[in-house]
Amino acid sequence: MSTTPRLSPTDPVSLPVPGKAPASRRPRVAARVRHVALPLGSLLLFLLLWQLLAASGTWSETLVPPPSKVWDAFIDVSTTHDGTRGYNGTTLIEHLGISLRRIALGAGMGIAAGVVFGLLMGTVGWVRSLFEPWITFLRTLPPLAYFSLLIIWLGINEEPKVTLLAVAAFPPVAVSTTTAVAAVPKSLIEAARALGASRWDVVRDVVAPSALPETLTGIRLAVGVAYSSLVAAELVNGLPGIGGMVKDAANYNNTPVVLVGIIAIGVSGLIIDGLLLRLERVAVPWRGRA
Template sequence: MTRPRRPATLSAAHSVLVRVAAVAVLLALWELLVLARFWPPAILPGPGQVWDQLLAASDGGNGQGGYAGSTVVERLGVSLRRVGYGCGYGVVVGVVLGLVMGLVPVVRAVVEPFVTFLRALPPLAYLSLLVIWFGIDEEPKVYLLVVAAFPPVAVATAAAVTGVNRQYVEAAHALGASRLEVVRTVVLPASAPEILTGVRLAVGVAYSSVVAAETVNGADGIGGMVLNAQRYNQTAVVLLGLVVIGVTGLLIDTAVLALQRAVSPWRGRA
């Protein structure tokens, strides 16, 4: 007899409970370290202090406009807007370039070394160059995220396109489909899961890079809040910024992963 399969809802609930328990354990360990007084509160504030800073920085009527003139939500919105623009442009460039690289071997041989070169560079390595070229306004921050985001997408797309089953392509051609129709109806759907994997990587790289971009005249973003708090030794605010960045990054990654599962529900199943 085969064992009955547990409903997917129970599995999802179990996963949520495990994650909640892991967060609770982490907070408990953090509080224990604070109570043990290994470091002074100025070095390691407790979860309660970070929570108080969150409440204060979220209150636009506290006399400081939240924190240094902007609330946490406003700062987060600015950073997410930059990530959205940078990743949006980067994903479009990466998908188009990856398709061309995967479909035209000569182009891949010429372009792939440059894409790999950019992918190997840390964002801080070319941030100063972008500032020299475009100034210290929004442009260098968005361009930084574009350059950081498109190489993972291009590499993942090219690899996915070259891995498409040739029998599907030949069958589409035999049925009278044009080259563009084959790309639209066969190549892209078959490559979508790997492309979304590249998008996940791109979003992670871009979000981790936005803090570095906001250290240059980025006082209105969440990274600017972290930088300003670091200057004045406000450790609780620094930890608050890191927690906000980490939690929102996790939510974005979860959303992309859910989209990937919706596009390819067969992946990971026997």
Template sequence: MNAPSSPHRRGLLTLGSVAVILAVWQAVAAARIWPPVLVPEPAAVWEKLITTSTEGYAGHTLGEHLLASLRRILLGCLYGIGGGIALGLLIGMVPTVRALLGPPVTFVRTLPPLAYLSLLVIWFGIDEEPKVWLLLIAALPPVAVSTADAVRGVHEDYLNAARSLGVPRWQLPWRVVLPSALPEILTGIRVAVGVAYTSVVAAETVNGIPGIGGMIRDAQRYNQTDVVILGILIIGLSGLLIDFLLQTLDRRLVPWRGRD
């Protein structure tokens, strides 16, 4: 009986938590524990939202900054996810490839983006290429690892059944292994998109205008804390929307997940 009202309750709880955070933020800012240049009021950030959306910041509107960052994330994630799935299939199905490429993938997965950003700038310059490459490298390892683990977990009975039905050996990865591993692969994709999204500020530290990360970096130089907070909020809210879309895709593609 309580099931229909549970989404309503969750919505109220979410709104309540947001209201509490805003109230605490307003109280701290109004108390002037720190100067406004360090902790601006919510109204100041709202005013910057209106200003940057209409008049722009650093020659571009807020929408243009966001679209530029989303384009980089989309390209980096598409390349990273495609390469990660292909590499994960090879690592999971071919022991020799697993021995050769497993450790390098794990090594790259442990590196923070700033560790190789400077190298990418040396190789590709300061235009779009190093940004997309950084996001690609950030997104690829989680997908490759989750795909490889999922492939190794595919039950041998599925493969034997497919062979007995006449499925050619070269079609097994696409017709049996990949569909069976899809739930874990989608989880890896969600992780990869999250990693790429958190790396966008690092990617845009070099010639990142237009871009949300570049806007944050530029505002930080001039102590424009309200713009910095606005950029952080935009990244977080758009990230929540993207994750919601990925969860919706997950439910559509693997509706059996979580069911007995």
């Protein structure tokens, strides 16, 4: 006999209200609103405090220009005005594009070398013993410490800039990959070998996928280090380039242009980091769930 309860005509029935989200969706909608509103609110608060500080007259406009002057500088370096194109004949987007190309070349080479060395050091003990102290030594050096040496060796054109960014990006990836490879469960490796996998098969099918999440974290760190080294890389003969623009404007106390360059570097860095986060979610969707 069926025991399924039946509704009588007098029982209340819950119907969806048009225009009103179900209760289960409300927390997600609220979380999304907070995710957008909090950063926007903090930005507006920062701009308000900046304007109040500039209007107080505590410091001169050379030191703390108001946001309106920085905006005017942004328009000037992004367009052609009074017969002058951008800054030093190059627009802001072109300066930024040239610097991003340098970062792509330099950080790309550093990341590739870091992954290879990380896999080698994580799987071959004597390779780790040989190279790990040198990588640690390199990781502790600030970029300016060896940039002058790179200029002596490679000149003042593109080579020292790209090399500096490559050297700066290499250690984070190498260290994170080495640590991740060394942490791969031995049981997985032994199981793969028991099934007849060669050493290359173990590295390709077991070690590399297991190390991928930490390697991607190292890549994010490497890109951040490369960005922080950008102005140093463009100290010499950096124009055109966003770091070179910042350095040249600082030589003339052109603070609005300096701030425009700093903001451009920061915003582009945020965008690239967001893209890397998106790549991480696609490449390793299991991270944080197992």
